[in-house]
Amino acid sequence: MPLDPSPSGPIPAGPSRRAFLGGAAAATAALGLSPGGAAASKPRVPGLVSVSDEAEYDRLVKLCYNENPYGPSESVLRALEHATRYANRYLCPDSGVLQAIAAHHGVAPENVLLGAGSTEVLGIAARAFLAEGQQIIGSTPTFELVYQFATGVQAAAHRLPLLGDYRQDVKAIAAAARRPDAGFVYVCNPNNPTGLIVTRDEVAELVDAAASDTPLVIDEAYCDFADSDAYRSALPYVRSGEPVVVVRTFSKAYGMAGVRLGYAVAPPELIERMSRHAGDMSVSVLARWAGAAAIADQQARQRVCEETIRLRREVTGELRGLGYESLDSQASFFMVDLKRPVKPVIDAFRTEGVLVGRPFPPMLNHLRVSIGAPAEMQRFLDAFKKILPAA
Numbered sequence: 432m433p434l435d436p437s438p439s440g441p442i443p444a445g446p447s448r449r450a451f452l453g454g455a456a457a458a459t460a461a462l463g464l465s466p467g468g469a470a471a472s473k474p475r476v477p478g479l480v481s482v483s484d485e486a487e488y489d490r491l492v493k494l495c496y497n498e499n500p501y502g503p504s505e506s507v508l509r510a511l512e513h514a515t516r517y518a519n520r521y522l523c524p525d526s527g528v529l530q531a532i533a534a535h536h537g538v539a540p541e542n543v544l545l546g547a548g549s550t551e552v553l554g555i556a557a558r559a560f561l562a563e564g565q566q567i568i569g570s571t572p573t574f575e576l577v578y579q580f581a582t583g584v585q586a587a588a589h590r591l592p593l594l595g596d597y598r599q600d601v602k603a604i605a606a607a608a609r610r611p612d613a614g615f616v617y618v619c620n621p622n623n624p625t626g627l628i629v630t631r632d633e634v635a636e637l638v639d640a641a642a643s644d645t646p647l648v649i650d651e652a653y654c655d656f657a658d659s660d661a662y663r664s665a666l667p668y669v670r671s672g673e674p675v676v677v678v679r680t681f682s683k684a685y686g687m688a689g690v691r692l693g694y695a696v697a698p699p700e701l702i703e704r705m706s707r708h709a710g711d712m713s714v715s716v717l718a719r720w721a722g723a724a725a726i727a728d729q730q731a732r733q734r735v736c737e738e739t740i741r742l743r744r745e746v747t748g749e750l751r752g753l754g755y756e757s758l759d760s761q762a763s764f765f766m767v768d769l770k771r772p773v774k775p776v777i778d779a780f781r782t783e784g785v786l787v788g789r790p791f792p793p794m795l796n797h798l799r800v801s802i803g804a805p806a807e808m809q810r811f812l813d814a815f816k817k818i819l820p821a822a
């Protein structure tokens with residue numbers, strides 16, 4: 432059965448999106464892509480035959496990096512174009528993006544720190560909150576790049592396995608947060624790669640275990656796609672001054688992964704500690720203007736989220752009909768249990784022109800699939816039926 436187009440009509444793909452796919456070193460590192468230099472001859476997208484074959488890139492169905500298939504909204508594209516008039520400047524009007532983010536979340540500008548994507552913000556957190564010999568406390572699998580930042584500052588990662596049902600082991604994380612060598616706690620909510628949430632009661636447990644010298648860093652990259660009643664952002668804890676850092680990105684719901692903009696919201700003393708490790712110049716003028724326009728256009732964000740949630744339900748429902756259960760994702764991707772090793776299946780999808788998520792040990796029978804546009808999800812389902820027998 433073909434996937435229905437959105438009841439409110441298809442969301443237009445941003446025509447200028449490809450122009451911004453250059454990204455920054457931090458982003459390419461985050462995604463396991465080659466950062467340039469000596470490695471520049473390697474394909475930037477694993478599975479892509481040629482580095483420069485744009486036509487091939489465009490032909491592939493890209494369900495591998497949890498990108499937003501629709502790209503920036505029209506108003507963001509206009510802002511990007513407008514901002515090019517300042518492309519030759521260091522200091523220039525930046526459309527007040529930091530103030531706009533603060534106002535959007537009901538906090539003061541002193542509560543916000545910008546970065547070139549949330550990847551950079553997480554790196555700043557690692558430099559600010561980890562001393563030599565300390566540990567990041569968190570789950571595995573999760574957005575593990577954060578643990579690589581620990582290595583960069585001679586610290587380590589204390590990785591706690593997920594529970595049997597793939598949820599994060601909040602009790603073990605809270606206990607580990609009280610270790611004397613804990614630097615900070617990292618919790619991705621909803622978690623990447625599972626899409627599962629830490630419930631609001633569990634977040635409260637984690638906040639209880641946090642301290643000003645062991646802050647709780649909550650990565651809410653996918654929060655806009657959560658529709659469960661049990662989910663709550665940790666922002667209220669920031670507003671009440673708890674040692675909590677909420678990390679957000681414009682890469683997902685706002686469709687700006689190639690533009691590179693993310694931010695932290697935290698009590699001023701934590702922002703102050705982080706800003707000592709942040710550069711002033713990493714966020715481009717284009718990203719600043721685009722970010723302010725994105726914040727001003729909440730309707731566009733909402734349309735993307737509603738469509739993504741609708742497709743998440745529809746596609747996982749169809750897979751269930753074929754005999755394959757998915758985890759209860761609250762994110763812009765889902766994980767389906769293939770009941771067989773995932774690696775050959777990933778390769779088979781590549782042969783069908785569909786890029787899907789990499790393996791996430793130890794969940795080696797699960798496939799992570801980003802939620803693309805309706806036609807892309809139809810191509811995914813067609814390939815799935817071809818590759819996997821009905822179970």
Ligand SMILES: Cc1ncc(COP(=O)(O)O)c(C=O)c1O
Binds near residue numbers: 619
């Ligand atoms: C959980 C999570 N956090 C952070 C990031 C990094 O996003 P960005 O650097 O584009 O803001 C990603 C990217 O996929 C992610 O999945």
